Amino acid sequence: MFKSLKKDLPASIVVFFVALPLCLGIALASGAPLFSGLIAGIVGGIVVGALSGSNIGVSGPAAGLAAIVLIAITSLGYKNFLLAVVIGGVIQLIFGILRLGIIGYFFPSSVIKGMLTGIGIIIILKQIRFFFGMDKTVQGDYEFLNVGWNNLISGLLQDINALISGNISVGATLIGLVAIGILLLWSNVLSKKGKIFQLIQGPLVAVVVGIVYYLSTKGGDFGLNQSQLVSVPVPDSFDSFMGQFSFPNFEVIANTEVWITGFTIALVASLETLLCVEATDKLDPHKNVTPTNRELLAQGTGNIISGLIGGLPITQVIVRSSANIQSGGETKMSAIIHGFFLLISIILIPNLLNQIPLAVLAAVLFIVGFKLAKPSTFKAMFSLGWKQWLPFMATVMPMVITGDLLLGIGLGLAVGIFVILLKNFQNSHFLHKEEGNEGKVKMTLAEEVTFFNKGAILKELDSLPPNSFLELNVTGTRYLDNDIIEILEDFILKAQERNINIKLISQRGTVENPESFIEFFKQKITA
Template structure:
């Protein structure tokens, strides 16, 4: 099968991903305290190298905001950026080992409600974070999607500053005009023009919006409605080829045996792998063709990308949901869109950095608005609410956790709540109790145990046994039970002694037959034939 089979879809999508990735690469590098060029290196390697090796057809990799805090602290603690690069290389090597050990299965243990909450939370964060750039009130595109930002602000203080700026008229009129124009182009292109002919399908709305932004900047430069340079993309512009090469950095392998370097490398590998696997799970859910990414191969691809990125001065790489979702929503069909976007990054930083520096950040904010809305549609909240509280509670906790903390913390909170829900349902579903009519002056009660009964069910079963009235005939049915925890057997042993004092007779029904008032439950269950 030709790799260019879907080029008509992949090429326009790659352009969109390129425009989304460019400011994020620079912003994440700034948030990480690393050279700006390091973010671009990671974006290029994530697109080309990881894209080629990965088995994901629509995932896009690059520097991740979720690692920014780790990178910022590590550069400072390890003494230099060159020392930090050694940890990046080691992290990549450890990820390759994770892949060889087939640890990619970890991502499948996260509930669907948490994954949907992750997508929705990221969508909300994208929208909230882009509002200051939309109106030109924030001049520091740190690219950090966490609640707390590197400039001392948080998501909502930035929004309050933007609101005050709008009320006082202290905002960029030019940035706002072109942002609104760009947003209008995107909506018109998506909802109307894309159905009018092949031209409007080949040329994507985001490209038109970016070109409109560049033209607006050029023709209004210096006027009262112009856009100042601090509201534009800022790509490093080398004076010559030597200065371009001078932007690369190389690891100081003399520190490779230091314990702090080894610990940082393992931390990068662990966090980057977890973030990648969660993104893979989420991206596969968004994929219209519902393809399944081989997770172990993805770890091998990410590890290779991180080793190469670290060797030439780049930031750590993960698969990133913002770029991946932009790729899917722009019609990307295969991995070629991710690979081509990597080549676009490479070519642009070499040949046209000056032109890139004429792109208004507010236009890119408009593009991300659309991406964020598609991730956090109101219909998603409605669907999760209709699905019931067991789905909605982990979902909404994940959303709020991501909005008010950061990606990994939000996922951790959602997962914790999901586990509590599972334990609660396990507590409820450990047994079925049926009360029958009295016979010979005794209450007749039948308790049927579930297929698997573990120590999680101790409380529920103990509570029901203690509530049995005196003069009761209890039928304990374990015919469907395939696993009975030793803790439960001990509870039954203890209860048999209490039952004698409370005039409670017990009949145990198993696949082997019926036993009246068994002397030893432990001995009985040890002798039970094993079932599969």
């Protein structure tokens, strides 16, 4: 794990600056104490990072669970909710033991790419108000960080109206533009000039410049107010620091609602993690394959620990993982170190963290979002044809319109399944037809023929002209669905009326007697 430390250390710094506001924002959007988001980020980095088999995946509080967490805390109370988190972690351990990690492989590549693109667009849209310093409310400071809760289009229209009316902060906009300039200069020019520019990452320089800008313009016309800065809880003593931890209420262990919430957390967190694992492996330049069952065990362990000390549920997070990849992270050390950075920072330098402009963090996330949602991705998916384009867009559009990660994935998967069924119906691979001379037609059935195919087979058989000759080859067919058997039996009777001669070719030889066809098919379906 230490052989790539010179790359993992700078990457961990970038992930830290991306993770810090995400931890706070997701906690606020979930109706939980801000400190609970930091706990989840620390556990996700150190514990899950150490146990996971992923080299570049980074875990933390789950944006896709924000709505579920908010409802659960409102209904159960926070300490009872923490017990549900612990139960969810135990259930995830059971999922891993039962080897259910394979579920993630059943999602089409077009849906995975749609999820990545949708998240990239959401990230960009959510940064606008903070890049321009438009939102002055405490809750608004972190609203953009929640991926699956607020209506993005409504928020975007408000942002556009604010831009048109000139309701922006000159100071925030200025430092945001400077930060983007630093990031682009660093990644496109300076990183290729020397090792020092690879060791010291652009986002770190942008953050330092942002802090210097805030301190030097404090109280001036181009200065920033407190609502345009990061806000980390600042304890005034060791006791107040320890007082930020909460512990689950095990007295409600028999409460059915707690168990239902725990199972829901386990199911949704596992699904979100497996999809992120699939997506992260696609982004990994080294194409490592993450062991999914081990990932479920790691996530379950992390959720148990997080719940026991007052943290939010944890999943692998594509925003942090992609930032890790884009920053050159190669092993799990970058995830682990970023967890230690979170821990050390909230203990030693919370006041310094609270001087980081949100516009700088928005600039960092602008770059991350653009790399996930490049225009070239849309062009590439469109060039692959409608079978890839439709599931891709069916995933992207609901996510962008509603901000709901799971809704987009669900609709994209549904469209993907519909495309598969449609192509089966259209006879793309299960039926081969050759028209020869003198009305001779050859049809070859595939290895498995199911009820999905009966519409197309019926259409082809009914289109055969009278007085023709059909050679039906089932040599390679291992399974015939009963629906197909019924179609073939009916066709045998129709063929006699239309003077269509049939020859059946199978592994057992050739059958030309119509009375023997039905017996052959019955044997086929029984086998």
